[in-house]
Amino acid sequence: xxxxxxxxxxxxxxxxxxxxxxxxxxxxxxxxxxxxxxxxxxxxxxxxxxxxxxxxxxxxxxxxxxxxxxxxxxxxxxxxxxxxxxxxxxxxxxxxxxxxxxxxxxxxxxxxxxxxxxxxxxxxxxxxxxxxxxxxxxxxxxxxxxxxxxxxxxxxxxxxxxxxxxxxxxxxxxxxxxxxxxxxxxxxxxxxxxxxxxxxxxxxxxxxxxxxxxxxxxxxxxxxxxxxxxxxxxxxxxxxxxxxxxxxxxxxxxxxxxxxxxxxxxxxxxxxxxxxxxxxxxxxxxxxxxxxxxxxxxxxxxxxxxxxxxxxxxxxxxxxxxxxxxxxxxxxxxxxxxxxxxxxxxxxxxxxxxxxxxxxxxxxxxxxxxxxxxxxxxxxxxxxxxxxxxxxxxxxxxxxxxxxxxxxxxxxxxxxxxxxxxxxxxxxxxxxxxxxxxxxxxxxxxxxxxxxxxxxxxxxxxxxxxxxxxxxxxxxxxxxxxxxxxxxxxxxxxxxxxxxxxxxxxxxxxxxxxxxxxxxxxxxxxxxxxxxxxxxxxxxxxxxxxxxxxxxxxxxxxxxxxxxxxxxxxx
Numbered sequence: 245x246x247x248x249x250x251x252x253x254x255x256x257x258x259x260x261x262x263x264x265x266x267x268x269x270x271x272x273x274x275x276x277x278x279x280x281x282x283x284x285x286x287x288x289x290x291x292x293x294x295x296x297x298x299x300x301x302x303x304x305x306x307x308x309x310x311x312x313x314x315x316x317x318x319x320x321x322x323x324x325x326x327x328x329x330x331x332x333x334x335x336x337x338x339x340x341x342x343x344x345x346x347x348x349x350x351x352x353x354x355x356x357x358x359x360x361x362x363x364x365x366x367x368x369x370x371x372x373x374x375x376x377x378x379x380x381x382x383x384x385x386x387x388x389x390x391x392x393x394x395x396x397x398x399x400x401x402x403x404x405x406x407x408x409x410x411x412x413x414x415x416x417x418x419x420x421x422x423x424x425x426x427x428x429x430x431x432x433x434x435x436x437x438x439x440x441x442x443x444x445x446x447x448x449x450x451x452x453x454x455x456x457x458x459x460x461x462x463x464x465x466x467x468x469x470x471x472x473x474x475x476x477x478x479x480x481x482x483x484x485x486x487x488x489x490x491x492x493x494x495x496x497x498x499x500x501x502x503x504x505x506x507x508x509x510x511x512x513x514x515x516x517x518x519x520x521x522x523x524x525x526x527x528x529x530x531x532x533x534x535x536x537x538x539x540x541x542x543x544x545x546x547x548x549x550x551x552x553x554x555x556x557x558x559x560x561x562x563x564x565x566x567x568x569x570x571x572x573x574x575x576x577x578x579x580x581x582x583x584x585x586x587x588x589x590x591x592x593x594x595x596x597x598x599x600x601x602x603x604x605x606x607x608x609x610x611x612x613x614x615x616x617x618x619x620x621x622x623x624x625x626x627x628x629x630x631x632x633x634x635x636x637x638x639x640x641x642x643x644x645x646x647x648x649x650x651x652x653x654x655x656x657x658x659x660x661x662x663x664x665x666x667x668x669x670x671x672x673x674x675x676x677x678x679x680x681x682x683x684x685x686x687x688x689x690x691x692x693x694x695x696x697x698x699x700x701x702x703x704x705x706x707x708x709x710x711x712x713x714x715x716x717x718x719x720x721x722x723x724x725x726x727x728x729x730x731x732x733x734x735x736x737x738x739x740x741x742x743x744x745x746x747x748x749x750x751x752x753x754x755x756x757x758x759x760x761x762x763x764x765x766x767x768x769x770x771x772x773x774x775x776x777x778x779x780x781x782x783x784x785x786x787x788x789x790x791x792x793x794x795x796x797x798x799x800x801x802x803x804x805x806x807x808x809x810x811x812x813x814x815x
Contacts, residue, residue, distance in 0.1 A: 269294055269299060269302075271293070272290070272294055272301060272302055275287040275288075275290035275294075275302075275305070278290065279315075284316075285316075286315075287309070287315055288306065288314075291305055291309075295329070298329075298333070300330045300333040300335045300338070301330075303327075303333075303338070304335050304337055304338045304341075306326045307323045307324070307330065307341070308323070308341075310322040310323035310326065311323035311341075311350075320350045320352075321351045321352075322351075323351050324350070324351035324352045327342040327345065328342060331365070334369070336365075336366045336369045336370075339362045339363075339365045339366035339371075340362070340363070340373065340377075343358075343359045343360075343361075343362035343366065343374065343377065346358040346359035347359045355387075356386045356387025356388075357387045357388070358387075359381070359387055360378065360381050360386075360387040363377045363381065367398060367401070372401075372406070373402070373407065375398045375401045375402035375407070375410070376398070376399065376402040376413075379394075379395045379396075379397075379399040379402065382395035383395040383413075392417075392423020392424065393423065395423070396417060396423070396424060399413050399414050399417070400414060403434060403437070406437075408438050408441060408445075408446065411434045411435075411446065412443070412446055412449060414430075415432070415433075415435040415438070415446075416431070418431035418434065419431035419449075419453075419458070428453065428458045428459025429459045431459060432450065432453050435449045435453065436450060438450075439470070442473075442477065444474040444477040444478070444479035444482065445474075445479065447470050447473050447477070447479075447482065448470075448471065448481055448482045448485070450470055451467045451468075451470035451471045451482070451485065452485075454466045454470065455485075455494075464489070464496075465495050465496075467489075467495075468486065468489050468496065471485045471486045472486055475510075478513065480510040480514065480515040481510070481515065483507075483509045483513070483518065484506070484507065484510040484517055484518045484521075487502075487503045487504070487505075487507040487521065488503070488521075490502040491507075491521070499531070500530040500531025500532075501531040503530075503531055504522065507521045507522045511542065514549070516545075516546040517546075517551070519545045519546035519549075520542070520543065520546040520551050520553055520554045520557070523539045523540070523541075523542035523554065523557065524539070526538045526539035535573065536575060537572070537573065540558065540561065540575070543557055543558050543561075544558065550592055552588075552589045552592035552593060553589070555585040555589035555592065555597070556585070556589040556594050556597045556600070558582075559581075559582045559583075559584075559585035559586040559589060559597065559600055560582075560600070561575055561582075562575070562577065562579070562581040562582035563577065563579065563582035563586075563600065563604070563609075564577065565577035579604060579609040579611075580611075582604065582609070582610060583601070583609070583610035583611050587601055589601075590621065595624065596625065596626065596627060598621040598622070598624040598630070599621070599622060602617070602618040602619075602620075602621035602630065602633070603618070605617045605618040605621065606618035606633070613662070613663075615640070615641065616641075618633075618637060619634060619637045619638055622634035636706060636708070640708075643655075643658035646758075646759050647759045648757065648758050648759045649757050649758075649759055649763075651664075651712055651778065652664065652667040652668055652671060654667050656709050656712065656778060657709070657759045657760065657780055659708075659709045660707050660709065661680070661685070661701075661703045661708075661709075662707065664709065665678065665685070673687045673688070673689060673691075673692055674691075675687055680707070681797055682797060683702055683797050684703065685700070685703075686698055686701075687699045687700075687701075689714065693714065695717075695724075695728075696716050697715045697716070698714075699712060699713070699715075700712070700715075702787065704783055704787045705787075705790045705797055708786075709780060709783065710779070710783045710784050710786075711777060711784065712778045713775055713776065714775065714776040714777075715773065715774075716728055716774040717773050718767075718772035718773050718774055719771055719772065719773075720770070720771075722746070722748060722772055723746075724767070724774050725746060725753075725765060725767040725774045726746055728765055728774050728776060729753050729765050732753075732755070732763065732765060732776070736755050736757060739753035739755050739765075740756050741753070741754045742754075750766070750767060750768065750769050751766070751767045752764055752765060752766035753766075760780070760781065761778055761779065761780060762777075762780075762781055763776070763777070763778055764776075764777045764779075
């Protein structure tokens with residue numbers, strides 16, 4: 245069958261042209277018959293002479309043949325040539341099509357000004373689609389100066405002819421008050437016209453007005469009914485809203501099973517929000533059998549559409565891992581995947597993702613350590629714990645401007661447990677006890693520092709350096725303290741204070757170093773074991789206060805517990 249008509253009101257015009265025999269030329273009708281039978285070359289041969297003689301209908305149909313490549317090689321320039329001939333004779337179909345060609349730059353230079361001129365000619369002849377297109381041009385200021393009032397005029401003309409998209413556009417304009425006075429009742433009036441044609445989008449917008457009580461009394465049951473009618477027309481956003489009603493119990497009892505059904509229908513249509521919500525239901529086992537693998541599959545589908553929360557949730561899953569009785573349902577910790585998803589979520593503007601990503605950068609999880617990046621991300625985050633980390637890290641960065649005391653080539657006044665651990669490993673020092681849940685790490689140093697036996701480094705709850713103590717075992721070696729002290733004098737100069745007698749009894753030497761670090765050498769008695777202690781007084785006070793709260797380093801203060809609760813209950 246010959247089908248060269250667009251699915252627009254122009255189709256009606258052309259059908260009338262052919263069926264009513266508007267053209268008096270027998271050749272034109274013969275061309276039409278040839279086209280209907282599939283003999284497009286004969287149709288072109290019959291129409292070409294008529295078009296050359298100025299027959300507008302033949303010019304239009306010949307333009308379409310060149311545009312579609314029926315009976316002739318496809319040639320947009322030739323199509324535009326014949327459309328222009330017909331359009332100049334007032335052929336409304338040709339005027340509309342020529343305008344669209346200027347809109348797209350097909351066969352003619354892209355020229356929105358020309359498009360507006362031809363849409364105007366077709367619109368002035370009453371073509372509803374051209375009127376709608378003209379309204380869009382005025383709304384966007386494309387090819388014409390932006391003019392919301394003119395946009396409203398043309399949308400209204402098209403809407404009054406039953407053009408659905410124009411009716412919905414008018415509803416949106418009156419609902420938003422963009423360029424005109426906000427008028428919810430007018431919005432409802434136009435949404436109803438579209439809804440009365442069983443238009444899914446019109447039903448959706450009308451349902452929204454009833455759901456939120458805009459221009460009408462709030463009526464959740466009416467809204468639900470309208471969403472259902474729209475959803476049954478396969479409109480994914482309405483299926484999503486219907487699911488939301490069941491999930492949240494809006495005007496009805498909570499029903500996770502039905503929520504899952506409608507989220508799935510919406511998700512299968514590609515709605516990323518529904519895919520994310522369905523992932524949540526499978527993750528928690530609400531209305532569906534709990535299945536973390538299925539949850540991940542839905543999160544991935546949503547994340548592939550740049551759904552920020554889906555990326556974030558995947559990041560949480562891979563950062564923390566999932567342990568289930570069934571091994572097939574467990575998910576191993578994967579910091580690289582967590583980093584990838586937190587990064588995507590952060591780039592999409594989800595504020596909580598900034599904090600999680602910063603944490604990975606700060607602790608070199610799935611990536612190299614990057615304190616500058618961590619600080620920048622913590623600064624953008626909203627969680628209380630993230631803001632606390634920001635303050636701590638900015639203080640650390642500022643600390644590096646004045647810190648001078650080093651152990652293992654690290655400025656200890658500003659360092660963290662992780663950095664020190666990495667540097668100690670580089671020295672191939674053997675760990676006696678390393679446990680992130682303990683206040684201290686202990687190492688055997690005899691192979692590196694002759695005479696020493698161990699090094700104990702203590703940290704605050706946030707794993708900031710507090711102190712480092714070397715032990716030099718001495719049994720009946722009163723001179724040991726002087727030997728150790730003299731080595732330190734070579735590095736730091738004479739001690740600030742001294743107490744006790746070097747020859748016998750308890751004794752100590754103390755330095756207050758340039759960056760505020762306190763250094764002391766002290767001796768026990770009578771075994772003469774000597775201790776070298778580096779301490780950050782400020783951090784020591786913090787640690788002491790924390791240990792008064794709880795001797796358990798993993799203790800979380802109440803204010804941080806509140807933040808952690810919010811974090812875990814998000815999904």
